[in-house]
Amino acid sequence: MELDATDKALIRRLQVDGRASYTDLGQEVGLSGPAVRQRIQRLTDAGVMQIAAVTDPLKTGRPVMALLGIRVDRDAAAVAAALGELDAVVYLVATAGSFDLFAEVVCATMADLSALVNDHVRPVPGVAAIESFPYFGIHVHRFTWGVPD
Numbered sequence: 001m002e003l004d005a006t007d008k009a010l011i012r013r014l015q016v017d018g019r020a021s022y023t024d025l026g027q028e029v030g031l032s033g034p035a036v037r038q039r040i041q042r043l044t045d046a047g048v049m050q051i052a053a054v055t056d057p058l059k060t061g062r063p064v065m066a067l068l069g070i071r072v073d074r075d076a077a078a079v080a081a082a083l084g085e086l087d088a089v090v091y092l093v094a095t096a097g098s099f100d101l102f103a104e105v106v107c108a109t110m111a112d113l114s115a116l117v118n119d120h121v122r123p124v125p126g127v128a129a130i131e132s133f134p135y136f137g138i139h140v141h142r143f144t145w146g147v148p149d
Helices: 005-016 022-029 033-045 076-083 110-121
Strands: 064-072 089-094 101-107 127-134
Touching: 005 022, 005 033, 022 033, 064 076, 064 110, 076 089, 076 101, 101 110, 110 127
Parallel strands: none
Antiparallel strands: 064 101, 064 127, 089 101
């Protein structure tokens, strides 16, 4: 999808404040509120962006976070599909290198993390090995990487 300067300005502004009103956004980009609503709908329908509430796991009762490096011995896409069904998995990517998949997970306790790894991830057909990287803290977590000019 081709993005014009107005689309890019709307995306940048919404990355900072996803609750900005259509009227306020319109004033910033020189459009009416209804015109802004239509543009945002077009961008979301096309999958260019989504507007979502971002929660802090520490403040919602899930302070245990980890990155799981997963090696597979079968179809990585099938393993990814199975792992994507687990509620604790919040981010899942296919990679190149020593791991085939990385899964970011959030849990309430270390015991829950252990159960997730041993009872839910390890038994998935095709999972050959898992290496867990528990988080000690989050130093940067941003959603404002911008759009190309």
